Amino acid sequence: MNLIPGAHSASQGLRAEQVRLEVISQNIANARTTKTADGGPYQRQAVRFKAALGDAMSAQAAAGKNPPTLEIVRDPKAAVRVYQPGHPDADKEGFVAYPAINVHEEMADLISANRSYEANIAVMRNGRALAQQALSIGKR
Amino acid sequence: MTEALFGSVNYLAEKRSLDVCVERQRALASNIANLETPGFRRLDVSSQFRTQLSEAVRRQDDSTLNTLRPTVAVDTSAPARTPDGNSVNLTDELIAMQDNGLEHSLHVQMISARMSRLRSAISGRIS
Numbered sequence: 194m195n196l197i198p199g200a201h202s203a204s205q206g207l208r209a210e211q212v213r214l215e216v217i218s219q220n221i222a223n224a225r226t227t228k229t230a231d232g233g234p235y236q237r238q239a240v241r242f243k244a245a246l247g248d249a250m251s252a253q254a255a256a257g258k259n260p261p262t263l264e265i266v267r268d269p270k271a272a273v274r275v276y277q278p279g280h281p282d283a284d285k286e287g288f289v290a291y292p293a294i295n296v297h298e299e300m301a302d303l304i305s306a307n308r309s310y311e312a313n314i315a316v317m318r319n320g321r322a323l324a325q326q327a328l329s330i331g332k333r
Numbered sequence: 334m335t336e337a338l339f340g341s342v343n344y345l346a347e348k349r350s351l352d353v354c355v356e357r358q359r360a361l362a363s364n365i366a367n368l369e370t371p372g373f374r375r376l377d378v379s380s381q382f383r384t385q386l387s388e389a390v391r392r393q394d395d396s397t398l399n400t401l402r403p404t405v406a407v408d409t410s411a412p413a414r415t416p417d418g419n420s421v422n423l424t425d426e427l428i429a430m431q432d433n434g435l436e437h438s439l440h441v442q443m444i445s446a447r448m449s450r451l452r453s454a455i456s457g458r459i460s
Contacts, residue, residue, distance in 0.1 A: 198355045199362025206366030242370040261370045309368050312423055316362045319430050323358055326441045327351070331448045 197320040206313040209263045213240045213306045216265060217299050224294040227282040234282075235292040237268035268293070338451060345398040346390045347443050353378055353386070354437035356403040361430050364421045371417035375426075379406035 195201070216238050226235035242261045270293040278287035360376040367373040382404050389397040411420040453459050 198358040202359070202362040202366040206362075206368075209366070242367070244367055244370045244373050261367045261373075305369075308423075309365075312365050312368065312427065315427060316365050316430065319434055320358055320362065322434055323355065323437050326438050327355075330441055330445055332445065 196324045197317070198323055199316055199320045203313045203316040203320065206261060206316075207310060209240075209242065209261050210306050210310040210313065212263060212265070214303065214310070216240050217303045217306060220294050221296060221299050221303075223292060224296055224299075225291060227280070227289055227291060234272045234290045235294075237270060237292055237294050238265050239268050240264070241266050340395065342390065342393045342395050342398060344444070344447060345395055346386070347440050347447075349386060349398055349401055349403075351437065351440045351444070353382075353403045354433055354440065356405060357433050358430070358437075360405045361426055361433065364426050365423065365430075367419075368421050368423060369419075371415075371419060373419050373421060374407045374409075375411050375420045376405050377408045377429075379404045381406070 220237050223235040229235050240263045242263050244261060272290035273293050274288040274290055276287055277283055277289045280289045283289045357378045360378065364373075364375045382401070385397070385401060388394075389401060408420070411422075413420050414422055
C-alpha cells in the first residue's frame, strides 16, 4: 500500500544521503592513515549518484519509482608525499605517503549531505500531511 | 442515483485536481531525492495534461474528466543548475511542494464542503 505520495523516493533519498555521510566520516577518520590492509595509504572514497531508471526521459509517468541509487568509488587522486624520515612507513628516501584528503572539502560535503537529508525529511512530512488531509474528506 | 449527486462536472474536476496534487507530490519527491544525481532533469505534471484538464472543464465534458489521468513528464523549460545538466533547484522544489500542499487542502475542502451540503440537504439540518 502506498498511502504517502513520494515516500518511496524520499526514503531512497534518505538512505543514499546516509551512505554519503558514512563515506565522508570514513574519509575524515582516515585522513592520516598511512597503512591499510592492502599496504598503501588510505584511498579517499566518493559516492556517485545515479537515477534508478537510467536517464530521466525513461522516467515518464514513473516519477514515484525513480529514486536515486548510488555506488561508492575510489578517488584515484595520488597520495601526498611528506618528508618524514623517522616515520615507520617512510620509504627509502624518507618520504611518507599520506592520503590526499582535504578535511575542509569533506566538511563542506558533509554539510551538503546534511541539507539534502533534511530536504528529503521535508518531503516525507509534506507527503504525510497530504495523506492526512485526504483521510479527513467527508469529516464533519 | 448517486451519479446525480457525485457526477457533476465541478465535482469530477475537483477529484482530478486532487489526483494531480498527489502525482505532483510524487514528482517533486523524486526531484528532491535526485538533487545530486548527475544529469537528472526535473519532473513535473505535464503541461499537456493541464491544458487537457482546463479544456474539459471549459467544455463541461464529464466523460473526458472521468477518464483523464495525470501524466508526469520531464520539465524541459528548467535550466541546468550544475555543469552535469542536473536541473533540480532545492528552493524551487520546496516552494512548489508548499504550493502543492495548499492546493491539495483547497481541493479537499471543496470536496468536503460539497459532501456537507449534500448531508444537510438529506437530513434537513444545518450541520
